[in-house]
Amino acid sequence: MIRVLVVDDEALIRTGFEHILDAADGIEVVGAVSGGQALRTARETRPDVVLLDIRMPDVDGLTVLGDLRRLPEPPVVAMLTTFDMDEYVETALRSGAAGFLLKDTDPEELPLAVRSLASGGTVLSAKVTRTVVEGYLSAGAQEHPPDVLRRLSDRERDVLVLVAEGLSNADIATRLHLSTGTVKDHVSAILTKLEVSGRVQAALFAQRAGLLTRGSP
Structure with a gap:
């Protein structure tokens, strides 16, 4: 409930x-x-x-x-x-x-x-x-230079893209064949490394960084 x-x-x-x-x-x-x-x-x-x-x-x-x-x-x-x-x-x-x-x-x-x-x-x-x-993207364009992406592991980048597409932790877990707990850990690490306070900011960062393909939700 x-x-x-x-x-x-x-x-x-x-x-x-x-x-x-x-x-x-x-x-x-x-x-x-x-x-x-x-x-x-x-x-x-x-x-x-x-x-x-x-x-x-x-x-x-x-x-x-x-x-x-x-x-x-x-x-x-x-x-x-x-x-x-x-x-x-x-x-x-x-x-x-x-x-x-x-x-x-x-x-x-x-x-x-x-x-x-x-x-x-x-x-x-x-x-x-x-x-x-x-x-919002324009206002924050200088806050996260491209090299910030280097802080993320390949798996964290994968999770970030799916977060940006609006998937829940459970959906990401299914897509990447991970446990929900592991996805939560990845999301927490992503927010810390990108120095953002929430998933929306992380999603907008992904768009600024060009991680989303044209036509992504």
Whole structure:
């Protein structure tokens, strides 16, 4: 059972997400709260996945993200926004968010996104524009020179490419005939060596470094 916490300042959004996710197999919403209650509720319920509004009047979503990431067993966090070019997206990704979703995400896609997040995948809304991604790539173009790739073993490069294609740890394990635990170890090593805080940043690094073939997801 995947335990999900929904954090949003709008009760209508919280209720809608809660109903959609509770109706999905294998998913349980353990809390649907405003930003000010997020950290305390996360400590009490220990969710696997948090869907967190990036803009809230009572507390900044990025501040909550940082607090959640510092928990002893931090949940996977995806940011929620009503904008496909929110100026805070880059900061959220750099702060360790596993992706972000628009609040008008198709109800059928929401459980799929949660399952992907829970299994170690990354989620970027289909409506995220190329401008957002290219802007992030351009901004970080000098942060990771090509020789950083030399820090990775051949197997770690293989794992990095599959991370960049959006595969979960379980899917990568199947593809490379490894155990899930071994894949987790490789991903942890990759994040450390690339000096990034999350899988999305690692995926964007892979694109900057030219590791993805034309047409890759």
